[in-house]
Amino acid sequence: MSGGQPALRLRDIADRLGVTDRTAFGLVHDLCDAGILQRSKIGRRNRYEIADFGGGRNLSSRLAALARDGGGAG
Numbered sequence: 209m210s211g212g213q214p215a216l217r218l219r220d221i222a223d224r225l226g227v228t229d230r231t232a233f234g235l236v237h238d239l240c241d242a243g244i245l246q247r248s249k250i251g252r253r254n255r256y257e258i259a260d261f262g263g264g265r266n267l268s269s270r271l272a273a274l275a276r277d278g279g280g281a282g
Contacts, residue, residue, distance in 0.1 A: 242274045 222232035236256060239245040244267065245256045258267065 238274065242270060242277075244270050244274065 218232045218236060219229050221236075222229045225232060227235075236245065240247050240256070243259055246259045248255050248257070261267065261270065
């Protein structure tokens with residue numbers, strides 16, 4: 209999920225960010241809805257990867273659009 213640490217769990221991300229597991233899940237869900245992350249199922253786990261934007265779109269413009277929209281977690 210996180211660069212260089214593909215096996216990082218949502219619980220680990222929550223701990224690093226100082227938020228609850230539920231908040232971390234909401235953030236990842238919002239990033240998937242915005243097309244920034246792609247989710248794939250591996251066994252019982254989900255794996256998240258940064259989406260391939262192509263077409264001149266980049267990660268910073270997608271994150272800026274998500275910030276303007278206010279995301280969905282809250």
